[in-house]
Amino acid sequence: MQGITGLHIRDVLRNPWVWPAGLAVLLLGFAFSAQQGAVGLVSLVATLQLYVPPLLLIVAIPLLTRREVWAFWAARSSAPGRAFVAASLGIGFAVFLPLLIGTTLAGFPLALSVSAMGLLVLALALLVTLWTALAALLAAITMDATRALALGFALWALGTLAYGPAVVGLAVNLPDRPLFGLLSAALLTNPAEGIRVGLLEVLDVPVLVGPIALLLRETLPGPTLAWGALSSVAWSALAGIFAAASFARRDR
Secondary structure, three states: OHHHHHHHHHHHHOOOOOOHHHHHHHHHHHHOOOOOOHHHHHHHHHHHHHHHHHHHHHHHHHHHOOHHHHHHHHHHOOOHHHHHHHHHHHHHHHHHHHHHHHHHHHOOOOOOOHHHHHHHHHHHHHHHHHHHHHHHHHHHHHOOHHHHHHHHHHHHHHHHHHHHHHHHHHHHHOOOOOOHHHHHHHHHOOHHHHHHHHHHHHOOOOOOOHHHHHHHHHHOOOOHHHHHHHHHHHHHHHHHHHHHHHHHHOOO
16 A cells, blocks of 8 residues: 555645645744743644644545545555555645644744653644544545535534533533533543643643643543543544445445
8 A cells, every 4th residue: 555655645745835834833833932841832732733633634635535536546456445544644644744844843942842842743643643534534434525624624613612612611510510421531532632631741831721621630540641642543543444444335
């Protein structure tokens, strides 16, 4: 599958409009330069969690829903599902590269240490992996760019914009928190929360992190960052598996 992976890496990197995505991350680093160190790092990660998913959806889905291309590749491959996942990996890697460059450069105005820089790159890698897998799943289910993008942006809005307020609203309005276990489990379904709170814990940032952090800390044993990373990897793997299975069964 190296051929199809490399093809999609080149396809993305040859697009000159992908590279400014990394420049935007560098500019974000300057925007948070007044909050140097751990606070700036977590602020940048929170912003990337808003910025990266739409970018990946816009770049990946049109490439993964080209029916005439996939008719050719599926005919040549004895495992079309694996070929589809290989293409997704190529797109994810290619999008990650300019973001990685921008993120590395953003570490300078934020005055990040080597260990903090490693945490920032880890958070970026988990984010890109998760949303590449989700983009692949939506593309495989629909094989239509318009529908897949609509579903992707709806998922992004629910998971990134509405998710936190909805969980906090339930926790506040339900008397005596009778659904505490359910709410805590719901938090685990959104890795972004665990990663943000986990970074605050690892970096020992003495700031108010809100009720979501309180729920996570009261419920999860061990480092919250590990739970966020595990949740990201698990959701990425499941999305990749279902994307491969869905594409393999489709009439392309």
